[in-house]
Amino acid sequence: MEAEKKKKIFSGVQPSGNITLGNYIGAIRNWVRLQDDYDCAFAMMDMHTITVRQTPAEMRKRTLELMALYIACGIDPEKSLLFIQSHNSAHAELAWVLNCYTYMGELQRMTQFKDKSARHADNINAGLFTYPVLMAADILLYQADYVPVGKDQMQHIEICRDIANRFNALYGNVFTIPEGMLVKAGAKIMSLQEPTKKMSKSDPNPKGYVSMMDDFNVIAKKIKSAVTDSEGVIEYRPDDDAKAGINNLLSIMAVMTDSTPEKVAADFAGQGYGALKGAVAEAVVEGIKPIRAEYDRIIKDKAYLKDIYTRGAETAHRIADRTLKKAYKKIGFIID
Numbered sequence: 001m002e003a004e005k006k007k008k009i010f011s012g013v014q015p016s017g018n019i020t021l022g023n024y025i026g027a028i029r030n031w032v033r034l035q036d037d038y039d040c041a042f043a044m045m046d047m048h049t050i051t052v053r054q055t056p057a058e059m060r061k062r063t064l065e066l067m068a069l070y071i072a073c074g075i076d077p078e079k080s081l082l083f084i085q086s087h088n089s090a091h092a093e094l095a096w097v098l099n100c101y102t103y104m105g106e107l108q109r110m111t112q113f114k115d116k117s118a119r120h121a122d123n124i125n126a127g128l129f130t131y132p133v134l135m136a137a138d139i140l141l142y143q144a145d146y147v148p149v150g151k152d153q154m155q156h157i158e159i160c161r162d163i164a165n166r167f168n169a170l171y172g173n174v175f176t177i178p179e180g181m182l183v184k185a186g187a188k189i190m191s192l193q194e195p196t197k198k199m200s201k202s203d204p205n206p207k208g209y210v211s212m213m214d215d216f217n218v219i220a221k222k223i224k225s226a227v228t229d230s231e232g233v234i235e236y237r238p239d240d241d242a243k244a245g246i247n248n249l250l251s252i253m254a255v256m257t258d259s260t261p262e263k264v265a266a267d268f269a270g271q272g273y274g275a276l277k278g279a280v281a282e283a284v285v286e287g288i289k290p291i292r293a294e295y296d297r298i299i300k301d302k303a304y305l306k307d308i309y310t311r312g313a314e315t316a317h318r319i320a321d322r323t324l325k326k327a328y329k330k331i332g333f334i335i336d
């Protein structure tokens, strides 16, 4: 009997800054676990990063570093498709098409656009505005059933579904309608300094985030100086903003020790915040250590990385082209 066809997964990270513990917990760590059960494609989303000005030499470096980090975290290029977004022109091509099926009003509602245009008021470019359309193209080209992301990206998955449904309603079943997939704990890791805000790689204050590339003693220091509250009680109260700092530490600890925030809170009940912070710092450092050892080894092997992204680009192109041609044909473009 033919083996049951695996469901498809697509996801990616932008090589736009220091990859944070939030990116790891909310996304990459989860991908590693999905590789056996799903047909996975993961990309370095370099085309998305130019919506904000980048330094070219740094971009090249970061894209390769991100790829080495994916692999060091456990993404196996023999199991999952790994590629660089800009190596597959189908992304830009489908994005153009989908732009014509997306309304200005929909894009204006995107919180990431509102945030980023406030932060980069001198460069509110059209790419920043249509960013979610490119992201929709990324996902739809691979006919993904699921998109494992952090909570902050769920609005983009929603608009992707809306665009795909609209297109399908006009032309028949061209695109699989994808669903977002969130981790149970850690879908939104918060800033260590402003725990009601998401931990972000573009935070101007490096104390707010743990970078996967930070020195281990820096990581420990950042966690130990995390902002908490003055109540002095270790309890998990996810809906209480006053408890945001502690909730965040409990969530991080839960993920790093395969537990739940409630259990971790029970384990630390009656202890001081210092004890909790010390334990979280240790768990995070111990979790990152083996990844870093792998990373240091892989990043040196440029030929290996090049081989993977070259093969990845070919496969990505082959898969994506099928969808692109299908869409082109439906629209009325001559394809052969």
Ligand code: TYM
Pocket (backbone or CB within 6 Å): 010, 011, 012, 013, 014, 015, 022, 023, 024, 025, 026, 027, 045, 048, 134, 135, 138, 139, 147, 148, 149, 150, 151, 152, 153, 156, 186, 187, 188, 189, 190, 198, 199, 200
């Ligand atoms: P990016 O690069 O901002 O983040 C990459 C992934 O990390 C998740 N994430 C977090 N999860 C938990 N806590 C946090 N503090 C945290 N910060 C980030 C993000 O939700 C994301 O899953 N637009 C995307 C990149 C992208 C993409 C795609 C993703 C482009 N095309 C297609 C999926 C499918 C982005 O900017 O992610």
